[in-house]
Each structure stands twice: as structure tokens, then as C-alpha cells.
Amino acid sequence: MNNPVISANELSLTYQTNDGPVHALQDINLDIKKGEFVSFIGPSGCGKTTLLRVIAELETPTSGTIQVNGMSASEARMQRAYGYVFQAAGLYPWRTIGGNIKLPLEIMGYSKEQREERVAHVLELVELSGFDKKFPWQLSGGMQQRASIARALAFDADILLMDEPFGALDEIVRDHLNEQLLKLWARTQKTIGFVTHSIPEAVFLSTKIVVMSPRPGRIANIIESTLPRDRSLDIRESQEFLDIAAEVRDGLRTGHADE
Amino acid sequence: MLMNKFRFFWHKVGPVLTVLLVIIAIWYAATIWLNSSWAYDKAKRADTTISFSQMVSDTMIQDKPLLPAPHQVVKEIYKTTVLKKITSKRSLIWHGWITLSATLLGFAFGTTFGILLAIGIVYSRAMDMSVMPWVITSQTIPILAVAPMIIVVLNAVGISGLLPKAIISMYLSFFPVVVGMVKGLRSPDQMQIDQMRTWSASKSSSFWKLRLPSSMPYLFASLKIGIAASLVGAIVGELPTGAVAGLGARLLAGSYYGQTIQIWSALICAAILAASLVAIIGIIEKHTLRRMGIQL
Numbered sequence: 348m349n350n351p352v353i354s355a356n357e358l359s360l361t362y363q364t365n366d367g368p369v370h371a372l373q374d375i376n377l378d379i380k381k382g383e384f385v386s387f388i389g390p391s392g393c394g395k396t397t398l399l400r401v402i403a404e405l406e407t408p409t410s411g412t413i414q415v416n417g418m419s420a421s422e423a424r425m426q427r428a429y430g431y432v433f434q435a436a437g438l439y440p441w442r443t444i445g446g447n448i449k450l451p452l453e454i455m456g457y458s459k460e461q462r463e464e465r466v467a468h469v470l471e472l473v474e475l476s477g478f479d480k481k482f483p484w485q486l487s488g489g490m491q492q493r494a495s496i497a498r499a500l501a502f503d504a505d506i507l508l509m510d511e512p513f514g515a516l517d518e519i520v521r522d523h524l525n526e527q528l529l530k531l532w533a534r535t536q537k538t539i540g541f542v543t544h545s546i547p548e549a550v551f552l553s554t555k556i557v558v559m560s561p562r563p564g565r566i567a568n569i570i571e572s573t574l575p576r577d578r579s580l581d582i583r584e585s586q587e588f589l590d591i592a593a594e595v596r597d598g599l600r601t602g603h604a605d606e
Numbered sequence: 607m608l609m610n611k612f613r614f615f616w617h618k619v620g621p622v623l624t625v626l627l628v629i630i631a632i633w634y635a636a637t638i639w640l641n642s643s644w645a646y647d648k649a650k651r652a653d654t655t656i657s658f659s660q661m662v663s664d665t666m667i668q669d670k671p672l673l674p675a676p677h678q679v680v681k682e683i684y685k686t687t688v689l690k691k692i693t694s695k696r697s698l699i700w701h702g703w704i705t706l707s708a709t710l711l712g713f714a715f716g717t718t719f720g721i722l723l724a725i726g727i728v729y730s731r732a733m734d735m736s737v738m739p740w741v742i743t744s745q746t747i748p749i750l751a752v753a754p755m756i757i758v759v760l761n762a763v764g765i766s767g768l769l770p771k772a773i774i775s776m777y778l779s780f781f782p783v784v785v786g787m788v789k790g791l792r793s794p795d796q797m798q799i800d801q802m803r804t805w806s807a808s809k810s811s812s813f814w815k816l817r818l819p820s821s822m823p824y825l826f827a828s829l830k831i832g833i834a835a836s837l838v839g840a841i842v843g844e845l846p847t848g849a850v851a852g853l854g855a856r857l858l859a860g861s862y863y864g865q866t867i868q869i870w871s872a873l874i875c876a877a878i879l880a881a882s883l884v885a886i887i888g889i890i891e892k893h894t895l896r897r898m899g900i901q902l
Binding site: 405 | 797798800801802803804805806807808811815816819897898899900
């Protein structure tokens with residue numbers, strides 16, 4: 348039971364471009380255990396999004412291995428092992444919120460009753476109950492992103508991959524959504540991979556912070572958070588929080604130093 | 607309140623009405639100018655001279671004017687629509703219906719063919735490389751040259767009447783649909799396509815749930831061009847058939863016998879028909895897209 352849910356071994360990804368090869372990822376070794384909340388942080392071009400996309404099999408690594416739920420990333424994707432939340436909510440304007448959440452369920456062949464039941468359940472999880480008949484344009488940006496999280500939770504995936512889901516939102520909304528996300532994580536016991544470029548966000552959310560550095564994209568440091576799982580926004584004033592944030596900042600700086 | 611309603615109405619109708627009035631004024635001026643030589647010639651032959659006002663009134667009532675006056679055309683249209691039984695061969699409604707039925711059949715063929723071709727092009731790289739150049743080439747051939755051959759060839763194998771005209775109509779209307787639908791089916795962005803992949807959606811799922819709905823605004827834009835092209839195709843298809851029936855036949859018969867008033871009334875009817883068809887599609891477009899939550 349202690350086998351990692353996601354396991355990367357000597358993972359590299361190189362793009363061939365006209366200006367020569369670009370090493371998007373190099374020698375990535377990483378284990379993520381069940382129920383962990385892992386943040387990937389680093390400057391742009393460090394490969395944090397690429398790594399998430401490799402886990403989701405939206406990109407194929409050039410060498411090394413990646414295992415998700417003990418199988419290849421490809422098999423895991425076929426078995427719908429994860430829900431993926433993109434930077435933009437990406438809701439279909441011609442479907443209601445409920446209709447948007449039903450979309451993956453329809454594709455995966457859930458029955459009508461199951462679809463209704465799950466929509467109600469996940470809308471409750473993201474605190475959007477009663478909004479199922481609304482259209483996306485009737486919701487604020489933050490609410491739309493919550494709906495897109497609900498959509499990623501609607502089917503039985505134990506893993507939730509999130510690529511800067513709150514990047515486009517203002518700070519107040521972001522704080523609120525971060526708090527909600529932690530509650531949701533506690534209730535659902537999912538394993539979460541979360542890409543961000545905000546240090547406070549990474550420290551506040553994570554049990555493990557993967558600090559990455561660019562050119563070639565690699566892991567500079569992996570920090571195991573000592574903060575308790577059950578935390579509120581106040582924890583950001585604590586010394587422990589500030590210490591971890593400083594450690595992350597150090598990691599980012601070393602990553603940049605040898606440029 | 608009433609004043610506001612009036613203002614709103616005027617805001618929408620005013621510009622259209624102004625343009626219409628200007629066109630009619632230019633039309634009348636052109637009528638006088640073009641028909642005046644006939645009026646003067648007639649006077650000369652009768653060894654009389656006519657004043658300017660006599661000349662002007664003569665240009666308005668000629669039997670076979672170079673350019674009929676608007677009211678002559680309106681009168682002719684009234685005579686051949688309202689006053690004639692619609693089963694009569696001289697009824698413009700009867701002729702209009704014949705053209706319309708070929709237009710609608712050809713439009714249905716063209717739209718279906720265009721959509722199927724677009725799906726092929728989007729999903730098959732081989733078709734993308736091979737078919738598209740031919741689609742474009744097909745439209746560079748003048749339809750006036752192709753139409754008689756289609757009529758003759760199909761007639762030789764025993765197909766005549768509605769179908770050959772519908773095929774010519776289809777030939778013109780499939781093109782905008784192919785071009786629009788290829789663009790429309792490709793309109794989902796990379797993120798939406800990735801999203802489908804994360805759900806390991808089948809090709810048919812992503813077609814029905816993502817690509818097809820995304821293409822709707824493009825489809826409607828194409829349909830508006832397509833239906834007007836269909837009407838042109840149907841009329842062109844009626845020209846080589848020996849002027850039997852349809853608006854095209856009325857045009858041709860009119861030109862055989864120098865019946866300019868008949869030509870112009872057929873032309874105006876064709877224009878009204880085209881405008882109505884485009885307007886109907888516009889209304890369907892507005893309702894469909896609004897129901898789809900797509901703001902225009």
C-alpha cells in the first residue's frame with residue numbers, strides 16, 4: 348500500500364527545434380505517495396507544466412520511465428486515472444454548469460442517474476450547489492474555475508492534476524479558493540499535483556514542494572512540509588510557514604545561480 | 607414610450623429605407639436618360655418635336671424600354687403574382703416555386719456534401735492534402751460553361767427536370783460550406799483537445815461533443831453564402847433547358863423577345879427570394895447560437 352501513486356525515474360524530455368534541442372526536462376526522479384499534495388514551483392521554462400503533462404500523458408518523455416498507479420502513463424490515461432484542471436476553466440459556453448460537469452461522464456458512459464447524482468455531489472464539494480442550470484457566462488471567473496474543478500472530480504479518479512488553476516484570478520479570490528481546495532482535499536483524500544509560480548500558494552497548500560529550475564528543466568530541491576494537514580490561512584503568519592517559504596526561495600535562487 | 611419605439615424602429619429601418627430611396631431616384635433618372643433616344647426617334651419619325659416633359663412622360667410608359675421604370679416593374683410583378691392564378695404558366699409565383707424547389711434541393715445536397723467533405727478533410731491528412739486543391743479548382747471553372755454540359759449529360763441518361771438544376775445548385779453551394787466547416791471543425795483550441803484526451807474520449811465523442819458544436823457559428827456564415835449561391839445555380843441551370851420554367855426561363859424568354867419589363871421583374875423577384883432565404887437562415891442562426899450561449 349506504500350507504493351507511490353506517481354513515480355518518475357530518470358525522466359527526460361527533449362524537444363527538437365530549429366535552434367537545436369531544448370531540454371524541457373532532465374533526469375527527473377520523483378515519487379508521489381497516495382494522498383499527498385505536491386506543488387511544482389519554478390520560473391517559467393522550468394518544465395513544471397511539462398512534467399504535469401507527462402504524468403497526464405499529454406507529452407511523451409524521450410527517455411526514462413513514468414508510472415501512474417503502478418502502470419504506464421498511457422494505460423493510466425486510458426483508465427481515466429486522473430482529473431486535469433487547466434489554467435483556463437475551459438467550460439463549453441453551450442452547456443450549462445451541470446451540462447459541463449456531465450460532459451466527461453457522458454463520454455465515459457455513466458448512466459443518467461449516476462450523472463445527476465455526481466453533478467449534485469461535486470457541485471456541493473466546490474460550494475456551487477444550485478448553479479447547475481446556470482450558463483458559464485453567468486458565473487464569475489473564480490466560480491467558473493471551481494466548476495472546472497468539479498468537472499475534474501466528477502469521475503472516479505484518485506489523482507487530481509492542476510496546472511496553475513488560479514493563475515488568472517485576483518489574490519482575494521485565490522486565497523478563498525486555496526482554502527476551499529484544502530478542505531476538498533481533506534474530504535476526498537485525493538492525490539494532488541499542483542503547478543504554481545506563487546511561493547505562498549505552494550507552501551500553504553502542499554505536503555511536498557518540488558522546486559524546479561530552468562534550462563535544462565530539472566528538480567532543484569524537494570521540500571517535505573512540516574505544516575499540519577489541517578491548516579487555515581492564519582498559518583501564513585507562523586514562523587514555520589516563513590521558514591519553509593525561505594527554503595523554497597533559496598531553492599529557486601540556487602536553480603538560477605548556475606546560469 | 608411610443609416615441610422610443612419609433613426611434614428604435616427608425617434606427618433599424620431608416621438607413622435601409624434611405625438607400626432604397628436613393629436607388630429608386632437613380633433608377634428613375636437612368637430610365638429617362640436611357641429611354642429618351644427612343645422617345646425622340648419616335649417623334650422624329652412622326653415629324654413632330656416633343657418638349658422635355660413630353661419626353662419624360664414617354665420614357666415611363668414604353669412597351670419595350672431599354673430600362674423599364676420602377677413602377678412598370680412593380681406593376682408587372684403585381685400582375686404576374688397577385689392577379690394570375692399560381693397554376694398559370696405566366697405566374698411568377700409558379701416560376702419562382704420551380705426555381706425555389708431546385709434551390710432548396712441543391713442547397714440540401716450541397717450542405718450535406720460540404721459537411722461530409724469537411725469532416726473527411728479534418729480527420730484524414732491524405733484528404734486534406736488531396737481534396738482541398740480540387741475543391742478550390744472546381745470553383746474557378748465558370749458555372750455558365752459547366753451547366754449546359756451537366757444538363758445535356760444527365761438528359762442523355764434520362765435525368766431531367768429538377769435534379770440536374772439541383773446538381774448545378776449543389777456545385778456552387780458546397781464550396782462555402784466546405785471552407786467554413788473545415789475552419790469550424792478545427793476551431794477548438796489545443797487546451798480543449800487536450801482536455802478530451804485527459805478523458806480519453808473517443809474520436810466520435812470529441813466530434814459530437816466538441817468539434818461539431820464549436821463549428822456552428824462557421825456553419826451558419828457558410829450557409830448564408832451557400833443558399834444565395836444555390837439560387838444562382840438554380841437560375842443558371844434553367845437557362846440551357848430552353849426556357850421552359852423557372853425564374854431563369856423567364857429571364858431567357860424575356861431576352862429572346864426583348865421583354866425588358868419581364869426580365870426586370872424576374873430579376874427583382876430573384877433578388878427578393880435570395881434576400882428572404884438569407885434572412886430565414888439569419889433568424890435560425892440567431893436562435894440557435896443564442897440557445898447555445900454563444901454571444902453574437
